[in-house]
Amino acid sequence: MKLWQKDKAALAAVEKFTVGKDQEMDTYLAPFDVLGSLAHIAMLQSINLLEKDELTILQQELKNIYKEIQSGDFKLEEGVEDIHSQVELLLTRRLGEVGKKIHSGRSRNDQVLVDLKLFLRHELEVLVGEVKALFDLLQQQSEAYKNHLLPGYTHLQIAMPSSFGLWFGAYAESLVDDLVVLQGAYKTVNKNPLGSAAGYGSSFPLNRTMTTQLLGFEDLNYNVVYAQMGRGKTEKIVAFALAGIAATLSKMAMDACMFMNQNFGFISFPDELTTGSSIMPHKKILMFGN
Structure with a gap:
């Protein structure tokens, strides 16, 4: 079940097209998603949408997830659509219903x-x-x-x-x-x-x-x-x-x-920073171009 899903599932082809490489790219966003959630829940508690004890356990578990991301032990599971869903899934799995409260007042947008x-x-x-x-x-x-x-x-x-x-x-x-x-x-x-x-x-x-x-x-x-x-x-x-x-x-x-062209010859590069030619042994090619 997706965060946005109602009573009907989207066509597989539509979902595949819209999701694209989200799972691959969302790994870059993982630590920042956790930081955004930490700020958001602190604000939710300040306006009484979270209890203090709820904030404490959510903060601790989000910090645990952040450490997992930093150590390389975090991944988006098969079937989980994006980083937001994965973080919320982990919190709900580890803490119960309170994990879902991090989405209060937020959209995936x-x-x-x-x-x-x-x-x-x-x-x-x-x-x-x-x-x-x-x-x-x-x-x-x-x-x-x-x-x-x-x-x-x-x-x-x-x-x-x-x-x-x-x-x-x-x-x-x-x-x-x-x-x-x-x-x-x-x-x-x-x-x-x-x-x-x-x-x-x-x-x-x-x-x-x-x-x-x-x-x-x-x-x-x-x-x-x-x-x-x-x-x-x-x-x-x-x-x-x-x-x-x-x-x-x-x-x-x-x-x-x-x-470094022979017609100018103003500079040269060390051999280890250049490549050669299979047919012209005198040719010296910079690795960023030929």
Whole structure:
């Protein structure tokens, strides 16, 4: 029985199409689903929809599930539709009917939205750290090679004297602009949709400010209709920001391919970072392109 199922089952073909690879992808959302539930039940208790002892045992079991996820002992069981259903199933199996109370005032719609936003926020924070490390390296190389001459090209024709330092620094500055765009995406991600339910809010007096604070969101999606209307919009904005970083790296990689070409010969790569050719033993191919 699905959380949404009534008296009739959906056609198997329809269910297969709509579910897709949810089970596979939901494993990425598992820890964030638990965090969202912890915040939600704390709020439910504050408005007297949970007893204190119920909150205590739910918190403890959710933390146990979180530890199982972190240790790799958690999985979505066969026939369980999504991460929300799996967590609720485990709580109900271990604690009885009180496990079902975590769904009070929530819909799978706002659950998946908050899971995705928490996941994206975490991934963006990791990515920024990695881009910062590359930026620092490029700046370091820019300073180290500022006096190492390199021909400046226009349309693949030699134009003016330049330096490797200037080349490294160009890509460092490009990443700065990319991070400005990523910061805008982060601001969109960092808004709390929890409490919007299926797009029309809840009849319960939910304290959305409390869950916003507990989950570390900067703000909330105030309009509950927009919270659901924006489904997919956040991902699109993040994808656009990621494309900017990818474009910078792609252009730098193309420069590297060209500069190590025999017709230029400005740089070389260690053999272990390259591949060869089955018919041309002199050929040296970078692993990110041929």
